[in-house]
Amino acid sequence: MTTTDLQAGFDETIAHEWRVEPRDWMPDGYRRTLVRQVAQHAHSEIIGMQPEGGWLTRAPSLRRKQVLMAKVQDEAGHGLYLYSAAETLGVDRDDLTQQLVDSRQKYSSIFNYPALSYADVGTIGWLVDGAAICNQVPLCRSSYGPYARAMIRVCKEESFHQRQGYELLMTMMNGTDAQRAMVQESVDRFWWPSLMMFGPPDADSPNTEQSMAWGIKRHTNDELRQRFVDMSVPQAAALGVTLPDPDLAWNDDRGAHDFGEPDWSEFAAVVRGDGPCNVQRVAHRRAAHEDGAWVREAATAFAAKQAAS
Amino acid sequence: MSDEPVRAGWPLYEVFVRGKRGLNHVHVGSLHAADDEMALRHARDVYTRRNEGVSIWAVRADLVAASSPAEKDPFFAPSADKVYRHPTFYDIPDDVPHL
Ligand SMILES: [Fe+2]
Numbered sequence: 001m002t003t004t005d006l007q008a009g010f011d012e013t014i015a016h017e018w019r020v021e022p023r024d025w026m027p028d029g030y031r032r033t034l035v036r037q038v039a040q041h042a043h044s045e046i047i048g049m050q051p052e053g054g055w056l057t058r059a060p061s062l063r064r065k066q067v068l069m070a071k072v073q074d075e076a077g078h079g080l081y082l083y084s085a086a087e088t089l090g091v092d093r094d095d096l097t098q099q100l101v102d103s104r105q106k107y108s109s110i111f112n113y114p115a116l117s118y119a120d121v122g123t124i125g126w127l128v129d130g131a132a133i134c135n136q137v138p139l140c141r142s143s144y145g146p147y148a149r150a151m152i153r154v155c156k157e158e159s160f161h162q163r164q165g166y167e168l169l170m171t172m173m174n175g176t177d178a179q180r181a182m183v184q185e186s187v188d189r190f191w192w193p194s195l196m197m198f199g200p201p202d203a204d205s206p207n208t209e210q211s212m213a214w215g216i217k218r219h220t221n222d223e224l225r226q227r228f229v230d231m232s233v234p235q236a237a238a239l240g241v242t243l244p245d246p247d248l249a250w251n252d253d254r255g256a257h258d259f260g261e262p263d264w265s266e267f268a269a270v271v272r273g274d275g276p277c278n279v280q281r282v283a284h285r286r287a288a289h290e291d292g293a294w295v296r297e298a299a300t301a302f303a304a305k306q307a308a309s
Numbered sequence: 310m311s312d313e314p315v316r317a318g319w320p321l322y323e324v325f326v327r328g329k330r331g332l333n334h335v336h337v338g339s340l341h342a343a344d345d346e347m348a349l350r351h352a353r354d355v356y357t358r359r360n361e362g363v364s365i366w367a368v369r370a371d372l373v374a375a376s377s378p379a380e381k382d383p384f385f386a387p388s389a390d391k392v393y394r395h396p397t398f399y400d401i402p403d404d405v406p407h408l
């Protein structure tokens with residue numbers, strides 16, 4: 001078959017909303033875009049364990065420790081589903097890890113913010129996992145089969161993440177004034193970075209159009225951001241917290257909320273590596289990877305010995 | 310990679326999970342492990358954290374025989390042209406019961 005035939009077969013698959021599977025022919029650009037997106041997504045799950053991970057030993061009760069442990073373990077699982085999907089595109093898992101610890105591949109900017117108070121565990125579950133859900137639900141229909149299937153598994157688990165966070169915040173809001181203030185302070189810090197999780201405005205997102213044509217992306221950044229705002233407003237009201245945006249207001253004509261512009265220069269700085277925790281996050285991941293080398297070596301030696309005997 | 314010759318040696322396993330008794334094992338993803346036992350343990354931890362399975366198969370990916378996409382059409386052609394294997398191929402009057 002000629003490349004034209006192959007391209008026509010691929011185009012037909014996309015046009016019919018069929019799924020592209022690993023051994024199918026695909027254009028280089030499609031493969032490259034997917035590798036970048038899936039790897040970046042996998043890295044985000046893995047790095048995403050760190051902000052909350054610091055609270056594992058400090059959560060206030062056995063129940064909260066148990067829940068947080070299960071949540072953080074899920075994020076590790078999400079990373080592994082996604083590395084598995086990335087690997088079907090012909091890349092090597094070790095190589096992806098190396099690119100992460102060498103800062104040659106990115107992860108979601110949100111995880112470069114610190115979890116300073118215990119309320120942040122709740123806010124991360126509510127807003128950060130909530131924004132992730134907004135992003136991920138449409139990806140269950142991604143044109144690349146292994147990615148779509150990984151997203152279905154991830155989405156099933158994310159609902160628990162968001163609910164445990166919201167429940168934690170509700171509990172604190174029913175507590176003392178100091179606890180309520182702690183929740184509000186946390187929401188104030190995480191609201192804008194959560195909006196930035198959807199990426200730059202559509203006008204500054206040159207790859208969106210191609211990704212949507214390929215069925216890798218299903219909605220634009222601004223569409224998803226709007227959906228997230230509209231979902232969050234009644235949740236904030238039920239919780240009794242204020243979202244830190246003076247421009248936030250219902251717009252009857254649009255049937256949606258108007259809201260302020262995130263500080264895109266801050267977003268650019270965090271993406272560039274100048275966020276509050278970029279260096280710490282990557283250094284921690286590198287240390288965990290390197291400190292675990294002897295375990296991997298021992299397991300290999302053991303397996304070789306067993307196979308020989 | 311030269312700085313990590315050991316890790317590169319962990320083979321890839323494809324993982325299949327039987328969701329419950331009465332169902333087939335279904336492919337759920339892959340993982341790397343040093344040996345079969347580790348593959349099963351990791352598969353349990355990664356793919357069955359919420360009772361998703363009662364049985365797991367972990368199969369070395371290099372041992373899976375797969376049809377190749379290049380021969381896709383001729384490979385599956387023998388089944389495509391045998392419409393008489395489907396019940397709808399046969400015309401039976403509507404008033405004949407239980408057929
Ligand atoms: Fe996740």
Ligand SMILES: [Fe+2]
Binds near residue numbers: 075129
């Ligand atoms: Fe999550």
